[in-house]
Amino acid sequence: MEISHILNELGEDRSLYFNAVAPPIVQSSNFVFDSFDEIRKAFEDENSTYLYSRGKNPTIEILRKKLAALDGAEDALVFNSGASAIFCSVMANIKTGDHIISVERPYSWASRMFDNLLPRFGVTTTYINGTDISNFEAAIRPETRIIYLESPNSLTFELQDLEAVAKLAKLHNIITILDNSYCTPLYQQPLALGIDLSLQSATKYLGGHSDTVAGVLTGKEDMLQRIFFEQLLNNGSGISPFNAWLILRGLRTLPMRLAHITQTTNKVIGFLKAHPKIDKVLFPFSDDFPQLELAKKQMTGACGLFTIVLKSDSYSQIEKFTYALKHFLVAVSWGGHESLILPQAAGIGPENFDPANERHRMARMYVGFEDADFLIADLEQALEVL
Structure with missing residues (x-):
């Protein structure tokens, strides 16, 4: 059908x-x-x-x-x-x-x-x-x-x-x-x-x-x-x-939305993977994803949700980066028109933050309907605080 x-x-x-x-x-x-x-x-x-x-x-x-x-x-x-x-x-x-x-x-x-x-x-x-x-x-x-x-x-x-x-x-x-x-x-x-x-x-x-x-x-x-x-x-x-x-x-509008978000996400991930203040990007269709072949076997695509690992040893720096973003809202969920970020440090607290623990430096990101260059410019200026 x-x-x-x-x-x-x-x-x-x-x-x-x-x-x-x-x-x-x-x-x-x-x-x-x-x-x-x-x-x-x-x-x-x-x-x-x-x-x-x-x-x-x-x-x-x-x-x-x-x-x-x-x-x-x-x-x-x-x-x-x-x-x-x-x-x-x-x-x-x-x-x-x-x-x-x-x-x-x-x-x-x-x-x-x-x-x-x-x-x-x-x-x-x-x-x-x-x-x-x-x-x-x-x-x-x-x-x-x-x-x-x-x-x-x-x-x-x-x-x-x-x-x-x-x-x-x-x-x-x-x-x-x-x-x-x-x-x-x-x-x-x-x-x-x-x-x-x-x-x-x-x-x-x-x-x-x-x-x-x-x-x-x-x-x-x-x-x-x-x-x-x-x-x-x-x-x-x-x-x-x-x-x-x-x-x-x-x-x-589901097919059109997913197609647009996928295209934008790939451009944003490309920018982040090359940025010196990003330790790594986790995304099922990235070339360095450990299960890439399985992803290609059983998925026909990936969309707007991915995770970055920040190069930072400071809880306060991660918080400053998060709120330096002007066009990524700090919120849960994904799939809507708005781009989002959810740092794992927010659920840990400064007293428990351990920079040696990679998960503590993770921030889950979602790309919405905005243009890629618009989002990349926002990320670029916010990463200056790290």
């Missing part, structure tokens, strides 16, 4: 809404039935018709169809945050006594669930270096139920060999879940590589404007149906119609 058809036409029957070009926001909380037979069928299967917008809603339904098609999936669910997508995908597939294998340093709300919530219910987690398939093999137990992946991660960008992990997991009847927020379906197709469930923070590139929070989960229909009934309906974590509409709006 062509991406232009998915983004501009799939799921949109304009005859149902006055031939409007843009789908409406169906903000209604509930829906009327014309017969007992209709409402009985709705109670039997709330995902088959419109009953109550906590579950199925016309605006959200259009978005689900598009997101499933983008991932080459049978079905998609849309949540009120990426954290909700993580929580529901995991909780629907575990029981007391189960074991999870996770890549080390996953997204913070995934690790908090593994470390703080799940142990209360007798579920344990083993963290591994996911760059070596043998680490997965060594960590598998009889009670292992889930392998949780994040490829690339969003700071140092380690990858996992998704095809190899998926094959190993299927041999042991283990479910694989991948956080694909960094790549989006345009730059990586996890399900085609054998992954069972692909999730994303739609807050980022899919929405694209830093004005909504959402999460996406895609996979086979039977598994998504179970997650819909056991998790999404029970904990009320579905997206609102208005936010679904904002994600629909963002999808229209």
Whole structure:
């Protein structure tokens, strides 16, 4: 299915809404039935018709169809945050006594669930270096139920060999879940590589404007149906119609935005790699990235998120550099129109800062919609403080 058809036409029957070009926001909380037979069928299967917008809603339904098609999936669910997508995908597939294998340093709300919530219910987690398939093999137990992946991660960008992990997991009847927020379906197709469930923070590139929070989960229909009934309906974590509409709006320009950001990012990285005050640049498609060949094998591109390691032995210098920037905002997340920076030192504190620890000198950067020369000039003047 062509991406232009998915983004501009799939799921949109304009005859149902006055031939409007843009789908409406169906903000209604509930829906009327014309017969007992209709409402009985709705109670039997709330995902088959419109009953109550906590579950199925016309605006959200259009978005689900598009997101499933983008991932080459049978079905998609849309949540009120990426954290909700993580929580529901995991909780629907575990029981007391189960074991999870996770890549080390996953997204913070995934690790908090593994470390703080799940142990209360007798579920344990083993963290591994996911760059070596043998680490997965060594960590598998009889009670292992889930392998949780994040490829690339969003700071140092380690990858996992998704095809190899998926094959190993299927041999042991283990479910694989991948956080694909960094790549989006345009730059990586996890399900085609054998992954069972692909999730994303739609807050980022899919929405694209830093004005909504959402999460996406895609996979086979039977598994998504179970997650819909056991998790999404029970904990009320579905997206609102208005936010679904904002994600629909963002999808229209997704290919153009990623193409522009990619082009700009490559120019900015080229400048930074040559600058004497930059120790190194971490980016999956850099020539010196340790897993470059794997990145090229399973990703068709990388986009606006990368990390720099500053040549500085001073906490205060890193803070001065950060706030000398005029056009990079100090903030979390990525994927919107604005360029961002997030220094690791900000979360450490001056009393714990250790310049010998490379991670303390890292700053994650995101390139937005601005022109490359505009951003390079800003970086050049800010680096003068180091």
